[in-house]
Every structure is written in C-alpha cells, then in structure tokens.
Amino acid sequence: MTLLALDPQTQLGQPLVLGIIEGSVYGLIALGLVLLYKSNRIFNFAQAEFGTIAALTAYFGYNGSLFGIPWHMPWLVAVFVGILLGTLSAVLTERLVIRPLFHQPKVIMVVGTVGVLLASIAVEYLVFPTKDTASLPSVTDVGLTDPAFRVGFAGYNVAWEQVLTLFVLIAMALGAAAFFRYSRQGTAILAVSQEPTAAATVGISISRVSLLTWTLAGFLGSVAGIVSIGGAPLLVPGIMTGTALVGGITAAVLGGVTSMPGAFVGGLLVGLVHQYTQAFFSFPGAQNVMVGLVLLIVLLSFPRGLLGSET
Amino acid sequence: MALLEVEGLRTGYGALPVLQGITFSVEEGETAVLFGLNGAGKTTTVNAIAGLLPAWEGQVRLDGQAISGLDAPRVVAAGVGLSPEGRRVFPALTVLTNLRLGAWTRKRDGKKAVEEAVEQVFSYFPRLEERKDQLAGTMSGGEQQMLAIGRAVMSRPRVLLIDEASLGLSPKLAQTVFEVVSKINDDGTTVLIVEQNVGVLPYADQALIMEKGTLTYDGRGAELEKSGDLRKTYLGTS
Amino acid sequence: MTAVAQAGTQPGTETVVAGSHWRLSGTGIAARGLAYLGLAVVLFLPWFATDFSKTCSLAVIYALMGLSLNIVVGYTGQLSLGHQGFLGLGALVTANVVFQAHLPIWLAMAFGVLATTAVALVLGLVALRITGLYLSLITLVFGSAISSSLFALARFTDNNSGVKISRPSYLADNGDWYLVCVAVLLVIFYLDYRLTVSKVGRALLALKENERVAEAFGIGVTAYKLLAFALSGAIAGLAGGLYAFRGELYSEKDFQDPNGFTLALLFVVMCVVGGLGNRLGVVVAGLFFGLINELLDDLFYWHAVRSWMQHVPLLGSYYDSDVKASYLASLIGALLLLQTLIFNRGGLGAQLRPIARWMTGHRFELHDEGGSGPAAVEGSSVRA
Numbered sequence: 001m002t003l004l005a006l007d008p009q010t011q012l013g014q015p016l017v018l019g020i021i022e023g024s025v026y027g028l029i030a031l032g033l034v035l036l037y038k039s040n041r042i043f044n045f046a047q048a049e050f051g052t053i054a055a056l057t058a059y060f061g062y063n064g065s066l067f068g069i070p071w072h073m074p075w076l077v078a079v080f081v082g083i084l085l086g087t088l089s090a091v092l093t094e095r096l097v098i099r100p101l102f103h104q105p106k107v108i109m110v111v112g113t114v115g116v117l118l119a120s121i122a123v124e125y126l127v128f129p130t131k132d133t134a135s136l137p138s139v140t141d142v143g144l145t146d147p148a149f150r151v152g153f154a155g156y157n158v159a160w161e162q163v164l165t166l167f168v169l170i171a172m173a174l175g176a177a178a179f180f181r182y183s184r185q186g187t188a189i190l191a192v193s194q195e196p197t198a199a200a201t202v203g204i205s206i207s208r209v210s211l212l213t214w215t216l217a218g219f220l221g222s223v224a225g226i227v228s229i230g231g232a233p234l235l236v237p238g239i240m241t242g243t244a245l246v247g248g249i250t251a252a253v254l255g256g257v258t259s260m261p262g263a264f265v266g267g268l269l270v271g272l273v274h275q276y277t278q279a280f281f282s283f284p285g286a287q288n289v290m291v292g293l294v295l296l297i298v299l300l301s302f303p304r305g306l307l308g309s310e311t
Numbered sequence: 312m313a314l315l316e317v318e319g320l321r322t323g324y325g326a327l328p329v330l331q332g333i334t335f336s337v338e339e340g341e342t343a344v345l346f347g348l349n350g351a352g353k354t355t356t357v358n359a360i361a362g363l364l365p366a367w368e369g370q371v372r373l374d375g376q377a378i379s380g381l382d383a384p385r386v387v388a389a390g391v392g393l394s395p396e397g398r399r400v401f402p403a404l405t406v407l408t409n410l411r412l413g414a415w416t417r418k419r420d421g422k423k424a425v426e427e428a429v430e431q432v433f434s435y436f437p438r439l440e441e442r443k444d445q446l447a448g449t450m451s452g453g454e455q456q457m458l459a460i461g462r463a464v465m466s467r468p469r470v471l472l473i474d475e476a477s478l479g480l481s482p483k484l485a486q487t488v489f490e491v492v493s494k495i496n497d498d499g500t501t502v503l504i505v506e507q508n509v510g511v512l513p514y515a516d517q518a519l520i521m522e523k524g525t526l527t528y529d530g531r532g533a534e535l536e537k538s539g540d541l542r543k544t545y546l547g548t549s
Numbered sequence: 550m551t552a553v554a555q556a557g558t559q560p561g562t563e564t565v566v567a568g569s570h571w572r573l574s575g576t577g578i579a580a581r582g583l584a585y586l587g588l589a590v591v592l593f594l595p596w597f598a599t600d601f602s603k604t605c606s607l608a609v610i611y612a613l614m615g616l617s618l619n620i621v622v623g624y625t626g627q628l629s630l631g632h633q634g635f636l637g638l639g640a641l642v643t644a645n646v647v648f649q650a651h652l653p654i655w656l657a658m659a660f661g662v663l664a665t666t667a668v669a670l671v672l673g674l675v676a677l678r679i680t681g682l683y684l685s686l687i688t689l690v691f692g693s694a695i696s697s698s699l700f701a702l703a704r705f706t707d708n709n710s711g712v713k714i715s716r717p718s719y720l721a722d723n724g725d726w727y728l729v730c731v732a733v734l735l736v737i738f739y740l741d742y743r744l745t746v747s748k749v750g751r752a753l754l755a756l757k758e759n760e761r762v763a764e765a766f767g768i769g770v771t772a773y774k775l776l777a778f779a780l781s782g783a784i785a786g787l788a789g790g791l792y793a794f795r796g797e798l799y800s801e802k803d804f805q806d807p808n809g810f811t812l813a814l815l816f817v818v819m820c821v822v823g824g825l826g827n828r829l830g831v832v833v834a835g836l837f838f839g840l841i842n843e844l845l846d847d848l849f850y851w852h853a854v855r856s857w858m859q860h861v862p863l864l865g866s867y868y869d870s871d872v873k874a875s876y877l878a879s880l881i882g883a884l885l886l887l888q889t890l891i892f893n894r895g896g897l898g899a900q901l902r903p904i905a906r907w908m909t910g911h912r913f914e915l916h917d918e919g920g921s922g923p924a925a926v927e928g929s930s931v932r933a
C-alpha cells in the first residue's frame with residue numbers, strides 16, 4: 001500500500017465513513033468521561049466497561065440463559081434491561097467506591113476505578129457463560145430497520161446501524177449540552193465542579209449531585225456499549241475496555257477533558273486517525289501507535305489538553 | 312427570643328480545636344458585626360453556623376429550632392444564607408445563573424418568585440444587572456463580592472451571614488457594599504457580618520469581638536464606637 | 550541458596566541494630582536466627598517440586614514487578630498502567646538476543662535490562678512534563694501500543710510462532726531456575742532497601758510530598774525522577790529476562806491486550822494491596838497474586854470439589870469452563886484492592902511491619918512510631 005497506488009474508495013472514502021462511525025463510540029465514552037472529570041476531577045477507567053455490562057446483559061436477555069434458565073426477551077426490552085444494568089453498575093460504583101474515597105487524593109480514587117474495572121471483568125466472566133457467546137444482534141438483524149437500506153457516502157456504502165451510531169452520538173452530545181445549559185440539575189453539576197463549598201452554601205447536596213453524575217455517565221457508557229457491540233462479530237467480557245477505553249480517554253483529552261463538544265470532536269478525530277492509519281500503514285498495532293503519538297504530542301504541547309473550556 | 316442563638320459552640324478542623332465554646336445571640340431584624348484579628352475564629356464561627364463544619368459541642372438555634380447537626384444544604388433550607396469567605400462565585404457560569412442557583416432551595420416557589428428575587432438583587436446592585444450575561448469569574452473583585460451577597464439573598468434567608476464583605480475592596484466600594492447590606496437588613500433580613508473594617512460600625516446594631524476562639528465583647532454597636540479604647544485594643548485603630 | 554538468603558538480609562540487620570538503644574538478648578538472637586532459617590527453608594521448598602517450582606518462579610517474577618512498579622507508584626507517587634510493557638520488552642530483548650545472536654544467557658539478560666532502562670528513561674522524560682492523571686494515561690497507552698506493535702513484529706516473534714529458547718544445561722531444571730529468581734529477588738530487595746535509606750530515597754520522598762519545596766531545598770527534580778524511572782525499568786527488564794527463560798519461550802500474546810492489560814492492572818493491585826511504598830508488603834502481595842491462580846485452579850480441579858460442584862444446581866452449568874479460576878483470582882484481587890483503599894490504606898505492609906521490625910532486631914510491638922530509617926520512607930500517601 002503506497003500513496004502512489006491510491007484507491008479513492010478504500011483509502012479515502014471508506015476510512016472517512018468508518019472513522020466517523022468508530023469515532024462515535026469513542027465520543028460516547030468520552031462524553032461520560034468528561035462528565036465525571038467535571039464533577040470528580042478523575043478519569044474513570046471503568047467507563048467503557050459499563051458498556052460491556054450493558055451489552056452482555058442485553059445479549060443474554062435477548063438470547064440466552066442465566067443460571068441455567070433460558071429466556072428470550074424482545075430485542076428492545078433486552079437492550080433496555082442492558083442499559084439499566086450498565087447504569088446501575090455505575091451507581092453502585094459511586095456508592096461503594098467513589099463515595100468512601102471522596103476526600104482521598106485523586107490518584108487513590110483513580111486506582112479505585114481501576115479496581116472497579118478489574119472486578120467488573122471478573123464478574124462478567126464468572127456470571128456469563130462465555131463459551132456460547134456470539135454477538136448482540138444489531139437493529140437490522142432484528143428487523144427494526146431495513147436491511148436493504150444503503151446510503152452512498154464518499155464512494156462508500158453505509159448501512160442503517162452505522163448511520164444510527166452517529167445519530168446516537170449527535171443526539172447524546174446535543175442532549176448533554178442542553179442538559180448543562182438549561183436544566184436545573186445540569187447547572188448544579190457545573191456548580192459543584194466549579195466551587196463545591198459555594199454549591200453547598202446555596203443548598204446543593206454534593207452527594208446527590210455525585211450520584212446523578214455517575215448515573216448519567218453510566219447511561220452514556222451503556223449506550224456506547226449497546227451501539228458499538230450490536231452486530232459486531234464478538235462479545236466477550238472486557239471487550240469495550242479493550243476496544244474503546246484508550247480511544248475514549250484520548251478523545252476526552254484531545255477535547256480538553258471538560259468540554260462536551262470537545263469530547264464529540266475528539267472522538268471523531270480518534271476514529272479518523274485509527275481508520276486512516278489502518279488504510280495507509282500495515283505494521284502490527286499501527287493504530288495504537290498512531291493514537292499514542294497523537295496523544296503524546298498533544299499533551300507535550302498542551303499539558304492541559306485542547307479546547308479546555310468549562311461548559 | 313433572639314432569632315439566631317449560638318450556645319457554647321465548640322468546633323475546629325480535624326482534631327484541632329478553634330472555637331473554645333462561644334455564646335451569643337442576634338435579635339430579629341438587627342445587624343450584628345463580628346470583629347476580630349485574622350485567626351480569631353470568625354470564619355470558623357459562621358461556617359459552623361452555616362453547617363459547613365460540624366459542631367463538636369454546643370448548639371446553634373434559628374428561631375428556637377436547633378440547626379447545628381444539619382449539613383449545609385439543610386441549613387440553607389432552614390433559612391440561613393451564607394456569602395462565604397473569598398466570595399466563591401461559580402466562575403464559569405453567568406451572573407444570572409449564579410443568582411438563580413442561589414434560589415436552589417426555593418424550587419417550590421416557582422419560576423416567577425425566583426425572577427422577582429433576581430430583580431430585587433438587581434435593585435440592590437444595579438451593576439450586576441449590567442453584567443448579568445457575563446461569566447462570574449471574569450468580573451472584578453468588588454462585583455464578585457456583590458454577586459456572592461446577592462446569591463446568598465436569593466434563598467430569601469431569615470439570617471444572612473456575610474464573611475469578609477469588604478476584603479480587598481476600595482474604601483468607597485466597601486462603603487457601597489455596607490449601604491446595600493443595611494438596605495437588605497431594612498427589608499427584613501437579620502444580618503451577621505464578619506468584618507475587619509471598622510467602617511461597618513455605623514450600620515451595626517450589635518457588635519461582637521472575638522479573640523483566639525473566644526468571644527471577648529458583646530454589646531451595642533454604638534457603645535463600642537463611643538469607647539475609643541475598645542477600638543484601639545481590639546482593632547488596632549483609633 | 551540458603552546462604553544467599555542470609556547474606557541478603559544480614560547487613561540490613563546490622564545497620565538497624567547499631568542505631569537502636571535496645572540490646573538483643575542471646576535468646577532473642579537465637580529466635581530470630583530460627584525465624585530466618587524457617588523463612589529460608591520455606592523459600593527453598595519449591596525446589597523439590599519441578600512443576601510447582603515453575604509456578605513459584607512466576608510468583609517471584611510478579612514480586613519483582615511489584616518492586617519495580619513500587620518505585621514509580623510508591624516512591625514518586627505517579628500511577629503507571631503500562632508496566633506489562635516493560636516486562637514484555639525485557640522478555641523480548643532477552644529471548645531474541647539469545648535466539649538471534651546466540652549470546653550467553655546472562656549477557657542476553659543484561660541487554661534486556663539495558664533496553665527497558667532506556668525506554669523507561671524516555672518515559673521518565675515524558676513524566677517531567679506530564680504528571681498525575683495524564684501520565685497514567687500515557688503509561689496506559691504506552692503499554693497497549695508497545696505490546697500490540699513492537700512485540701508482534703515478525704522479526705521478534707520468529708515469524709509469529711514464538712521465540713523458543715532454552716536455559717543452559719546447568720539450569721535446565723525448573724527448580725534451579727526458581728532459585729535463580731529467588732536470588733535475584735533477594736538482591737533487588739536489598740538494593741531497594743539501600744535505595745530508600747540513602748540520600749536518593751529521602752530526595753524521592755521529598756519530591757513526592759512537594760516537588761516545589763523539594764526544588765527550593767536544592768533537590769534536582771529532573772535527575773531523581775529520571776533515576777526512579779530508570780531503576781523501575783531496569784528491575785522490570787530483569788524480571789522480563791527471568792520470565793522469558795522461565796517458560797523458555799517468548800510469545801507476544803502474554804503481554805498483548807486483554808492479557809497485557811489485566812497484567813498491568815494486576816501489578817497495580819499488588820502495589821496497593823501490599824501497601825504503597827512498602828517493599829515487604831509489595832513482595833508478599835506479589836507472591837500471593839503469582840500463586841493464587843494456580844492454587845485456585847488446583848482447588849477447582851481437585852476431584853472432591855469437582856464432583857461436588859457439578860451437582861450444585863446453579864453452579865453446575867458453569868463449572869466446566871476452564872477460565873473461571875483465573876477470573877476468580879482477579880475478582881479477589883480487585884476486592885482486596887478496594888478494601889485496602891477504603892479501609893486499610895497501609896496495606897499488607899502495615900500489617901507485616903511489627904513482624905518485620907522484630908526480624909530486624911527490634912522489640913515486638915504492634916504499634917510502632919515508624920520513625921526509623923525505612924519506616925519513614927514507607928509512607929502510604931500518593932499525590933495527584
């Protein structure tokens with residue numbers, strides 16, 4: 001693969017489309033990370049794993065057996081239950097780990113989230129029988145959208161579920177932005193993140209705001225899990241952490257760690273870097289190296305990240 | 312019965328005691344000033360009243376109801392507003408949002424009541440109205456002080472605690488702030504103000520002086536002003 | 550081997566005893582001598598069992614990785630989530646030097662150490678500018694990037710089939726290699742002790758507490774930070790060499806995600822559970838986590854347990870999967886980590902301190918002030 005023998009469709013169009021789709025997932029993870037960074041000033045290393053929990057639950061709800069009892073929920077119900085459980089795991093994280101570590105140094109809290117990640121993966125392995133895990137069917141597989149639908153984009157055909165991923169990200173990003181701008185609870189989260197003492201003196205319960213923040217972050221992570229796993233070839237414990245955690249954190253940092261639009265843009269950027277690297281370089285791990293280099297250069301030149309604004 | 316009563320209050324940070332058991336009360340509708348040197352325990356006192364610090368011993372009562380033991384959000388809901396030391400506005404939110412957050416505990420009063428309260432704050436501090444869409448962090452120190460007091464008023468408190476209202480302000484600006492505080496007091500809010508600036512004395516009904524965690528003077532403001540000795544001893548000015 | 554164990558700990562004993570006012574009685578010396586002898590015997594026991602000694606070698610290598618990571622996390626207060634990268638790099642270089650250049654084993658391990666030290670120095674340079682959360686992110690990316698790229702190059706993996714190497718004939722037995730690992734661990738343990746009581750150790754402690762204040766007192770931040778990273782890298786490289794020869798195979802899969810990531814997290818778990826900055830605790834935790842997998846496996850596949858489990862209604866359907874034991878181990882690790890963070894920040898090291906103090910010639914006291922030499926360095930605080 002050299003630049004001379006450039007094939008416009010596979011080397012320019014396809015990476016653009018796939019990059020945006022892939023980047024949407026990073027953007028969703030990054031949105032949750034930014035939210036938690038705003039309120040706790042930490043990176044939550046378990047963020048992507050909330051997505052795995054949601055996806056695994058949805059899969060086993062749709063098509064599986066838990067503790068030897070087989071069942072078959074409708075797809076939408078299964079997805080709903082998955083998101084619910086993913087969100088619940090974030091709530092539990094806040095209550096059991098983050099709350100007791102509230103007044104500890106930030107590094108301790110970060111190590112706490114690492115513990116949650118490790119525990120989640122282990123519990124997934126112990127609870128879900130991995131040997132008959134295949135994949136959560138996508139919206140098209142279950143007949144919710146037209147399988148024949150294809151839209152041409154930059155010389156490359158896109159299916160419904162891919163477009164949907166992008167729509168979900170846009171909807172979530174807009175929703176999050178509106179939430180912070182217009183809602184009472186959203187401004188409370190911002191207030192606590194900017195001046196916790198003052199927030200307490202106007203009557204905002206910091207502990208309740210923390211729980212709310214983690215609930216939202218858990219929801220965003222779960223949606224990311226469902227969206228990216230639907231139709232993907234394999235579904236194993238730890239999959240979201242393996243595929244989207246580094247990309248998501250990188251996206252958040254590129255976007256300035258406190259900015260919602262930044263997380264959105266950062267996510268797309270990481271997705272594009274991934275896909276174009278894959279199109280032009282063929283050595284093993286090229287994508288990881290390239291994203292690592294981008295991150296390193298950005299952090300060395302802007303140690304506080306790009307686009308650092310508080311809203 | 313006084314509106315705000317503090318009785319035998321002991322508290323501190325970690326294991327370090329600061330307040331050695333202080334007792335005083337503020338009558339409804341009056342303005343009390345708490346004087347003292349740095350480190351005397353003034354901020355600790357108002358923070359303990361506001362629920363930011365737990366009381367180790369003793370009690371704080373508002374209109375006869377014990378409020379010591381409540382956390383800060385519940386104390387606000389009970390009717391005690393605090394404009395904290397160092398202003399502490401929400402820097403990346405607009406002036407208007409800062410003020411609206413001040414009415415956090417008044418959700419049941421409805422939007423209209425909140426907007427009326429905002430208008431009232433603007434009438435106290437016209438400068439805030441000019442800056443209402445500006446980010447609070449980009450304003451001058453004096454404007455931030457006005458915002459902090461305005462935000463505390465938004466919860467419509469029965470007792471308003473103001474910590475270091477004039478710190479870092481020009482004498483003229485400090486005077487303006489004191490005048491507004493006096494206006495707030497005239498409108499029916501009981502005020503306890505922590506100060507090092509004696510310029511506040513003409514506005515005070517009651518004066519308190521703290522030294523090393525204990526209360527050393529509790530009397531009428533006018534009397535304190537008359538006795539130049541007290542001023543010299545406690546405030547180092549004449 | 551017993552001799553090494555004695556030699557490794559004795560000088561430490563002397564220095565500490567010399568500084569204390571309390572004099573050891575004859576029976577005291579005898580009791581402690583017996584304790585050291587007991588410890589030496591326990592360390593030596595795996596030598597008799599070939600298979601088990603291979604597992605024990607892994608435990609010792611984990612303990613070394615614990616010491617390596619402890620320098621970065623415990624002494625400088627920076628979280629590294631990519632230490633599997635150093636272990637893998639050490640293994641890669643060692644194995645390939647033997648395999649491709651046919652150099653002797655010890656020289657190959659020296660090359661492994663050189664390589665990891667150099668890479669760690671580069672990471673240290675990055676750490677001069679990027680700290681805290683961002684540095685932990687950089688280390689995370691470093692670990693996954695190096696293991697998915699460099700480690701997987703056909704050039705270094707004998708065309709993806711895994712580099713097979715063999716130990717020299719005089720170390721062919723797993724038990725012998727286990728003793729080599731133990732010897733290395735004891736030497737590093739002693740050097741780490743010397744490090745913390747030296748000027749360097751005090752400087753690192755000062756840096757961790759407050760970089761600016763330390764700088765004002767003339768402590769060179771740059772040099773000490775780089776030194777800490779280099780030492781950490783060197784120890785991990787040594788562990789990597791031992792790792793490559795333990796299995797007589799270098800395979801990149803051991804260090805690639807998800808295995809690699811789990812490994813990196815496990816090292817962090819070891820350091821925290823052992824007690825940040827507490828070398829004895831970290832070593833004990835490392836040994837524990839190195840062994841627990843194997844022990845749980847043995848327990849699960851022990852006939853009596855097996856036949857019982859298969860008849861329990863709910864558990865029965867799960868039992869046949871062979872990955873269960875290792876994930877149970879990582880669940881135990883995660884829970885121990887969280888309980889250490891929340892309830893017992895001193896970690897295992899704090900529990901072991903009375904014993905350690907007794908062993909180094911002090912009175913046995915459950916609550917010591919921790920004022921002397923190593924104890925002063927072994928704080929458990931980490932700063933963001």
